[in-house]
Amino acid sequence: MRSLSTRHLAGVAGLATVTLLAVASPAFAHVTVQPGAAQQGEYTAVSFRVPDESDTAATTKLEVSVPTDHPIASVATQPLPGWKATVETTKLATPVKTDDGDSITEVVSKITWVADATGSIRPGQFQEFRISLGALPTDTERVVFKTLQTYDDGSVVRWIDETKAGQPEPAHPAPTLTLTKADAAGAAAAVPKAADSAEAAAPASSDGTARTLGIVGIAIGAAGVLTGVLGRRRGAAPTK
The missing domain is CATH 2.60.40.2230 (Uncharacterised protein YcnI-like PF07987, DUF1775)
Known part of the structure; x- marks a missing residue:
């Protein structure tokens, strides 16, 4: 070109x-x-x-x-x-x-x-x-x-x-x-405030849910590791 x-x-x-x-x-x-x-x-x-x-x-x-x-x-x-x-x-x-x-x-x-x-x-x-x-x-x-x-x-x-x-x-x-008009201006002002409140609440709720899922995931992972260790120990035990 x-x-x-x-x-x-x-x-x-x-x-x-x-x-x-x-x-x-x-x-x-x-x-x-x-x-x-x-x-x-x-x-x-x-x-x-x-x-x-x-x-x-x-x-x-x-x-x-x-x-x-x-x-x-x-x-x-x-x-x-x-x-x-x-x-x-x-x-x-x-x-x-x-x-x-x-x-x-x-x-x-x-x-x-x-x-x-x-x-x-x-x-x-x-x-x-x-x-x-x-x-x-x-x-x-x-x-x-x-x-x-x-x-x-x-x-x-x-x-x-x-x-x-x-x-x-x-x-x-x-x-x-x-x-x-005063009522229109008041309604317009109220909408952003409500939106701001929702946005402020959303992160807190999301953080709580994420933290709970994280703890559950760690517990499940720990249980899986423990199970695997016990299984290996049983498999390694000597036979008489």
């Missing part, structure tokens, strides 16, 4: 690399929320992961809208060196009841981070903007955070398109947090 030339192999490797980058780059370039899922009704912390897509410009501003159609009573930002965070609030037509029985009439509707002289996200870099929020709504399966990303050359990328089931992903999808 004739082997491939070095030039041919290099060409194939180069094509594979270009193809991989073409597939992976768009997914990496999206502004996303991490982790991408949380449980309905819980308090959690998430990060908005923001890559810089430009070859020449740096990201200097990020605006994240917090939806109020399914209000979230508590939203707080985590300090980030090089960036200043400000929040905007909106009054609710219908107050939200907290676990303590208090009524919330005003909620955070927008968070804006602006880079100072030491901040910004430069080409080839990314940054994570972390917030805590809760309680997460129980009457929807997702929270969509429409986001604007501003570069120091004045260009703005609008990450506001909602992904529709059964349709191709839009060019600029909005960061989306998927919400799971």
Whole structure:
């Protein structure tokens, strides 16, 4: 069989690399929320992961809208060196009841981070903007955070398109947090625990059985050896 030339192999490797980058780059370039899922009704912390897509410009501003159609009573930002965070609030037509029985009439509707002289996200870099929020709504399966990303050359990328089931992903999808039901999450958590318990019990049971069989085997072997020795002694006894 004739082997491939070095030039041919290099060409194939180069094509594979270009193809991989073409597939992976768009997914990496999206502004996303991490982790991408949380449980309905819980308090959690998430990060908005923001890559810089430009070859020449740096990201200097990020605006994240917090939806109020399914209000979230508590939203707080985590300090980030090089960036200043400000929040905007909106009054609710219908107050939200907290676990303590208090009524919330005003909620955070927008968070804006602006880079100072030491901040910004430069080409080839990314940054994570972390917030805590809760309680997460129980009457929807997702929270969509429409986001604007501003570069120091004045260009703005609008990450506001909602992904529709059964349709191709839009060019600029909005960061989306998927919400799971509390009972489903609890059942899913219980299954691994039960499996872990079974796996933990199985080795102990197997070890006990193996040990018992081993002892029985040794006893049988010892009996066989003794029988053979006695048989040889009888066979060797002198006849009168």
